Amino acid sequence: MAVSGKSGDSEEMCPYRLVLEHVTSRWGVLVLIELLERPYRFSELRRAVNAYGGRGVSEKMLTQTLQTLERDGLVHRDAKPVIPPRVDYSLTGLGCEAAERVRGLAQWTEDRMGDVERARAAYDERRRPHEEAREIQSRAS
Amino acid sequence: MAVSGKSGDSEEMCPYRLVLEHVTSRWGVLVLIELLERPYRFSELRRAVNAYGGRGVSEKMLTQTLQTLERDGLVHRDAKPVIPPRVDYSLTGLGCEAAERVRGLAQWTEDRMGDVERARAAYDERRRPHEEAREIQSRAS
DNA sequence: CGGTATCCCGTCCGATACTG
DNA sequence: CAGTATCGGACGGGATACCG
Numbered sequence: 001m002a003v004s005g006k007s008g009d010s011e012e013m014c015p016y017r018l019v020l021e022h023v024t025s026r027w028g029v030l031v032l033i034e035l036l037e038r039p040y041r042f043s044e045l046r047r048a049v050n051a052y053g054g055r056g057v058s059e060k061m062l063t064q065t066l067q068t069l070e071r072d073g074l075v076h077r078d079a080k081p082v083i084p085p086r087v088d089y090s091l092t093g094l095g096c097e098a099a100e101r102v103r104g105l106a107q108w109t110e111d112r113m114g115d116v117e118r119a120r121a122a123y124d125e126r127r128r129p130h131e132e133a134r135e136i137q138s139r140a141s
Numbered sequence: 142m143a144v145s146g147k148s149g150d151s152e153e154m155c156p157y158r159l160v161l162e163h164v165t166s167r168w169g170v171l172v173l174i175e176l177l178e179r180p181y182r183f184s185e186l187r188r189a190v191n192a193y194g195g196r197g198v199s200e201k202m203l204t205q206t207l208q209t210l211e212r213d214g215l216v217h218r219d220a221k222p223v224i225p226p227r228v229d230y231s232l233t234g235l236g237c238e239a240a241e242r243v244r245g246l247a248q249w250t251e252d253r254m255g256d257v258e259r260a261r262a263a264y265d266e267r268r269r270p271h272e273e274a275r276e277i278q279s280r281a282s
Numbered sequence: 283c284g285g286t287a288t289c290c291c292g293t294c295c296g297a298t299a300c301t302g
Numbered sequence: 303c304a305g306t307a308t309c310g311g312a313c314g315g316g317a318t319a320c321c322g
Contacts, residue, residue, distance in 0.1 A: 013195025019250040019257050024165035042304055054154025058296050063305065073260020084303045085302080094256055101246045108242055109160040115235055116160050119214020183284055199316055204285065225283045226322075286321075293314080301306075 019072055023098050027057050027065040032091070032099035033106060035075065039090035042066075074098055160213055164239050168198050168206040173232070173240035174247060176216065180231035183207075215239055 022028055027049065034040060034048045042062070050056030057065070066089060069075040074095030078088040091099055109116075163169055168190065175181060175189045183203070191197030198206070207230060210216040215236030219229045232240055250257075 014193060015258070016247075016250045016254045017193060017195065019254065020170065020247055021167065023246065023250065024170060026162065029161065029165060052155060052158060054158065055296090059305075060297090061295060064295090071261055071264045072257050073264075074257075079304085083302085085305080087304060094253060094260070097253070098246075098249065101242070101249055105164065105239075105242045105246065106157075106161055108239065109157045109164065112235060112238070113157045113160065116213050116215075117156070119235070120212050123212045123214075196316095200285075201317090202315060205315090220284085224322085226285080228284060284322090286319105288319085289317085291314105291316085294312085296309105296311090298309085299307085302304090 022068050022072055023074070023102060025065065025068075027061055028069060029102055029106065030057075031062070031065055031069065032074070032095065032102050035089060035091045036096065036099040036103055039088050042087050042089070045089060069095065163209050163213055164215070164243060166206065166209075168202055169210060170243055170247065171198075172203070172206055172210065173215070173236065173243050176230060176232045177237065177240040177244055180229050183228050183230070186230060210236065 023032065030049045030052060031045065034045060040048060046057060046059065046062050049062070066075060066077070070077050073092060076090045076092050076095075078090070080086045080088070164173065171190045171193060172186065175186060181189060187198060187200065187203050190203070207216060207218070211218050214233055217231050217233050217236075219231070221227045221229075
């Protein structure tokens with residue numbers, strides 16, 4: 001156990017790169033952005049993250065992500081001792097600083113999506129390995 | 142081929158999340174930061190990225206990362222038709238904008254590393270499941 | 283040098299079952 | 303509801319061999 005967040009944690013590397021990988025991890029990004037809005041309960045957060053489309057986060061990965069971010073001091077976990085259990089997650093001051101930068105980056109990708117898609121179209125066009133002289137064929141018959 | 146960058150590309154999701162994952166991918170982050178400094182040749186870039194410690198990037202993954210970023214219009218690839226081959230990589234205007242934000246985030250993790258490490262120590266302490274009364278044992282013998 | 287193609291192992295992560 | 307434990311498939315990504 002004592003999960004970390006991404007891959008090569010076992011190897012030695014400058015420690016801040018680990019934090020960076022936690023923060024930029026697939027689900028870390030979305031969790032931070034959502035928590036910047038307001039505190040969330042576990043399942044609520046899961047639903048919010050899954051609303052982004054694609055295949056959503058599993059309970060396991062959400063737990064793992066939250067634990068990593070909590071350990072790094074970015075997320076605060078408030079477990080109320082009631083039945084049924086209720087756990088609220090929120091950003092710490094530190095986490096808020098990180099989340100703002102992450103949201104900025106996400107916002108940027110959203111804003112520039114048009115440019116990116118045009119670049120992709122151009123790239124794909126440039127690489128297409130000559131596929132003409134096909135409808136000329138079919139016309140001849 | 143036509144590699145993407147991370148996992149669930151095959152699934153449908155809001156397209157900007159894909160770009161975000163490319164930009165925040167393990168090697169994408171470091172490549173963007175390095176290219177913000179100056180243009181690099183392939184192997185030179187590989188060495189620069191590997192200088193971050195840990196297990197470095199393989200040729201394959203660097204190629205993959207650069208192709209993805211080039212396709213998204215963030216990186217410019219300049220292949221000079223000489224022998225031996227020489228290929229220079231640099232940021233486009235778009236890529237520069239992205240890289241600046243990524244570098245900001247990386248810089249933040251570096252600056253706040255102290256806080257993070259203190260939070261981790263506290264977290265680990267809090268969780269240590271009572272490991273006293275051990276040296277008392279060894280003393281008794 | 284700067285790739286591409288192929289193989290294949292380690293890890294991530296989803297599915298499932300169980301606890302408080 | 304909010305987890306923890308375990309298993310197994312999928313895929314990220316390293317090693318190697320080979321082109322221009």
